[in-house]
Amino acid sequence: MSKNMIISGLVIFVIAVLSPFWAQAVFGDKHVVPKPELVGKAATAKKCVLDKYDMRANHMSLLDEWRDSVVRDADRRYDAVNGHSFGMSLSTGEDSCLGCHEDKAKFCDSCHVYTSVNPYCWECHTNPKEIE
Amino acid sequence: MNQKYLIPLITVFVLFLAAYVGVEGAKLEWFFGIVVPYVSLIAFLVFFVLKVLGWAKSAVPFKIPTTCGQQKSLPWIKQNKIDNPDTTGGVVIRMLLEIFLFRSLFRNTKAAFARNDKNRLSYSWEIFLWVGALAFHYAFLTVLLRHMRFFMTPVPSCIKWLEWADGIVQLGLPGLFLSGVVLLAAALFLLARRLFDQKVNYISLASDYFPLFLIIAIAGTGIAMRYFTKVDIVGIKSFTMGLITLHPVPPEGVGGLFYAHVFLVSVLFAYFPASKLMHMGGIFLSPTRNMANDTRAQRHINPWNYDVDTHTYEHYEDHFRDKMIEAGLPVDKKE
Numbered sequence: 001m002s003k004n005m006i007i008s009g010l011v012i013f014v015i016a017v018l019s020p021f022w023a024q025a026v027f028g029d030k031h032v033v034p035k036p037e038l039v040g041k042a043a044t045a046k047k048c049v050l051d052k053y054d055m056r057a058n059h060m061s062l063l064d065e066w067r068d069s070v071v072r073d074a075d076r077r078y079d080a081v082n083g084h085s086f087g088m089s090l091s092t093g094e095d096s097c098l099g100c101h102e103d104k105a106k107f108c109d110s111c112h113v114y115t116s117v118n119p120y121c122w123e124c125h126t127n128p129k130e131i132e
Numbered sequence: 133m134n135q136k137y138l139i140p141l142i143t144v145f146v147l148f149l150a151a152y153v154g155v156e157g158a159k160l161e162w163f164f165g166i167v168v169p170y171v172s173l174i175a176f177l178v179f180f181v182l183k184v185l186g187w188a189k190s191a192v193p194f195k196i197p198t199t200c201g202q203q204k205s206l207p208w209i210k211q212n213k214i215d216n217p218d219t220t221g222g223v224v225i226r227m228l229l230e231i232f233l234f235r236s237l238f239r240n241t242k243a244a245f246a247r248n249d250k251n252r253l254s255y256s257w258e259i260f261l262w263v264g265a266l267a268f269h270y271a272f273l274t275v276l277l278r279h280m281r282f283f284m285t286p287v288p289s290c291i292k293w294l295e296w297a298d299g300i301v302q303l304g305l306p307g308l309f310l311s312g313v314v315l316l317a318a319a320l321f322l323l324a325r326r327l328f329d330q331k332v333n334y335i336s337l338a339s340d341y342f343p344l345f346l347i348i349a350i351a352g353t354g355i356a357m358r359y360f361t362k363v364d365i366v367g368i369k370s371f372t373m374g375l376i377t378l379h380p381v382p383p384e385g386v387g388g389l390f391y392a393h394v395f396l397v398s399v400l401f402a403y404f405p406a407s408k409l410m411h412m413g414g415i416f417l418s419p420t421r422n423m424a425n426d427t428r429a430q431r432h433i434n435p436w437n438y439d440v441d442t443h444t445y446e447h448y449e450d451h452f453r454d455k456m457i458e459a460g461l462p463v464d465k466k467e
Contacts, residue, residue, distance in 0.1 A: 008190040009416060010181055017177060020283035024376050028285050031377055033370040053385055057362035064305035116287035116295060117364050120302060 034110035040102035048100075049080045060119070063090070090125045098128065137327065140342035144349050146398070151395035152388035161382035164391045169375060172398035179405035184413045193434040195427050198420040200239070218426040230421050234269075237262040242331075244268040260261075261325065268318035272347070274298055274311035275354075282365075282372040306358060316351040320343060343409055346400050364392055 015022075024031075042048075048055060049062065066088040069075045078086045089096035101107040104127045112119060156158040201212025213222045214229070229235045242258040245251050277294055281287045299307040299320050323344045326336040357363045367383035367391060376381040383390075404410065416422070449456070449463055 003188050006184060006417070010184055013413075014181065017173075020280065020376050023288075024284055024373075031285050031373045033366065033373075052363065054177050056364045056366065060305040061362070085414055114285065115369050116281040117293055117306075117365075118292070118296070119305075120157075120307070 033116045036111060037103070037106040038101070040100075040108060042101045042107070045100055047080075047082055047084050049078060049086050051082075063121070090121060091128050102129070104129065136336060136338050137345075139339040140338050140345050143342065144345040147346075147399055148349060148353075148392050148394060151392040155391040156388040161391070164395050165371065165382040166380045168395060168398045172402035176401040176404055180410075180413060183405050183410060184417075187414070187417055191435040192419055192423075193436055195423050195425070195432045197420055197423045197425045199425055203425055211258050216425050218424050218429065223422060224423050226373070227416070227422055230418075231415055234262060236421070237265055260321075264321045264325070267314050268322060271311045271315035271318060275309075275351075278309065278311065279408055279433060282369050283376050285369075285373060304359070309358075312351065312355050312358070316348065316355060319348045319351060323348065339408060343400070343403070343407060344401075346396060350393065350400065351397045353389055353396065357389055357393065361387075361389055363387060397466055 042110040050058065066078065069078075070088050076088050078088050080086060085095075087095045087099070089099075089100040093099050098104060108119075111117075151164050154164055158200065161327045197216075199216040201215030202209060203216050204218040211218070213219075214225050217223050217226055219274075238259070240258050240261050241255045243253060243255050245253055274294065277291065278298060280291050281295070284291070295309075298309045298311050301308055301310060323341070326332050326340060326344070363386055364383070367386050369384070371381065371383040371426055404412075446464075453465070457466075
């Protein structure tokens with residue numbers, strides 16, 4: 001292999017390795033960390049199924065357990081550690097997820113889009129606000 | 133007990149603990165989260181380039197293509213244009229097949245004595261190294277590309293397609309990524325091969341085991357964070373985006389496991405140019421693969437050739453003409 005080929009290969013390699021740096025600078029949006037907004041009832045409720053950090057890290061596992069509980073055992077109530085009881089539902093009822101966190105785009109989607117998470121919840125469930 | 137794998141294993145444990153304790157105990161988030169990744173990336177690039185430039189400087193005295201098919205010959209003999217190319221185009225195809233499909237590994241054979249009275253030595257085709265290596269490399273590539281979601285905002289759609297394909301089994305929540313499972317399984321298979329196959333075990337050194345243990349630990353910590361212990365990935369992405377935009381801020385409450393993962397990846401990157409992992413760059417420079425077998429058509433000049441003082445026959449005759457005529461030897465020129 002000629003030296004020119006090797007050096008051009010190396011240049012391509014270095015550019016590729018550094019691609020996140022320049023691609024973000026050239027094509028990326030300004031980096032803003034999304035904060036899930038608590039609007040409507042959620043802003044004043046001051047109680048949720050799990051505490052804040054646990055909720056951020058574990059909400060998907062909780063929803064998975066809820067699904068099994070509802071579908072297999074018909075158990076639709078969740079007694080949280082903080083003493084409150086919630087409905088095991090994404091969107092049905094006042095004490096479901098979306099019953100309290102009224103704005104799906106601000107509560108669910110902002111972080112999911114940011115981290116490229118595409119939950120398949122919404123392939124079956126609907127956001128009640130979208131139907132109205 | 134074998135020090136060739138125990139020392140690398142203990143080293144990886146110590147590295148893991150250093151980052152975990154360093155963050156959880158000594159609160160060195162800025163060191164393990166910011167200093168180490170930047171230093172390791174710079175070291176990776178600089179030493180990688182230096183190593184390849186060093187290789188580029190070395191001379192290629194001969195054309196030494198290894199051939200696995202009929203050379204270009206008489207017109208009625210069919211040439212194998214990929215396995216024995218005489219053109220640059222053929223060489224390019226051979227290199228692409230080598231890089232993307234590990235064709236040399238596909239031809240791997242093993243030697244073994246028959247387990248019967250005859251005890252005959254026989255060679256057989258051994259495909260499992262090729263299967264394991266292919267699974268490992270492609271899973272690692274997928275995992276690496278998937279991680280680009282932490283380094284770009286908005287996430288490019290090609291990365292999203294990759295995530296979709298990787299998570300197509302839709303098992304559990306968060307959804308299972310096949311590449312993570314394949315990566316860990318293939319790395320464990322490649323490790324088991326070195327541990328339990330006596331012939332491979334005999335030629336395995338600490339420098340073979342160390343990257344394997346390191347990659348197994350990286351895959352293990354990654355899988356643990358995603359599926360079991362769980363981490364705040366919004367916090368992590370804000371941190372990685374900080375690294376990319378050169379305004380790094382260590383995330384809060386992400387925990388030692390994340391830093392251990394980042395630290396092990398940093399060690400892998402920094403160690404890369406000094407290790408056998410440099411086959412990533414080296415495969416492009418394998419002289420037995422990247423040269424056309426055209427030695428009979430084109431002369432290959434050895435760059436090490438220096439000007440040799442030659443003594444031609446004309447000079448020789450000029451020198452000894454009188455004596456040759458005297459001895460009755462034939463000469464070209466009488467005078």
